[in-house]
Amino acid sequence: MPSPTEKTVLVVDDEPDITFFLKVALEDQGFHVMTASDGVEALEQMRTRKPDLISLDLVMPRAGGIKFFRELRKHKEWADIPVLFVTGHAHDTAEGDTMKEILHGKTLSGPATYLEKPVNAETFIRNVKGILGIEEGGDDRTPAEKQSLRHEIESLLEGASPDDLERVRRLLRQGRD
Numbered sequence: 001m002p003s004p005t006e007k008t009v010l011v012v013d014d015e016p017d018i019t020f021f022l023k024v025a026l027e028d029q030g031f032h033v034m035t036a037s038d039g040v041e042a043l044e045q046m047r048t049r050k051p052d053l054i055s056l057d058l059v060m061p062r063a064g065g066i067k068f069f070r071e072l073r074k075h076k077e078w079a080d081i082p083v084l085f086v087t088g089h090a091h092d093t094a095e096g097d098t099m100k101e102i103l104h105g106k107t108l109s110g111p112a113t114y115l116e117k118p119v120n121a122e123t124f125i126r127n128v129k130g131i132l133g134i135e136e137g138g139d140d141r142t143p144a145e146k147q148s149l150r151h152e153i154e155s156l157l158e159g160a161s162p163d164d165l166e167r168v169r170r171l172l173r174q175g176r177d
Helices: 014-028 039-048 065-074 093-103 123-131 143-158 162-176
Strands: 007-010 032-036 053-056 083-087 113-118
Touching: 007 014, 007 039, 014 032, 014 123, 032 039, 039 065, 053 065, 053 123, 065 083, 083 123, 113 123
Parallel strands: 007 032, 007 053, 053 083, 083 113
Antiparallel strands: none
């Protein structure tokens, strides 16, 4: 089973805030990240290092996502790279038709899927890991549920006796071994 530290993701988006957000989310999980602001820059990045996955916006200046995707699929060595479209235009008339063609393999080939903006970090990372075959680790709790659990545990520990605290400490250490 691969781990994030073994994988490189190329994030292609013309919005610096989104690029930064996705980059940080990926790096927090241990991924190597390359970035590009359009398809032209993305092709330059591809020549230096082949990514394991590409996160791609559809609408960008110079060379948009569809044009870059088509160019990507022309190159035998890049045609199998999975693409995760992260776009706010998946259902726009012209782009939506193209997106349907991509996802259903009608005119373009190669693995691709999409998420609609705004995308949250948890959904983005879950999709990236799923596409790359990286196991999630089994904890499906939301950040709010995890925070609630932490508060409950802290509350229980505040009223615990010294003997109970020592037992909890031993149990936690056993779980790490």
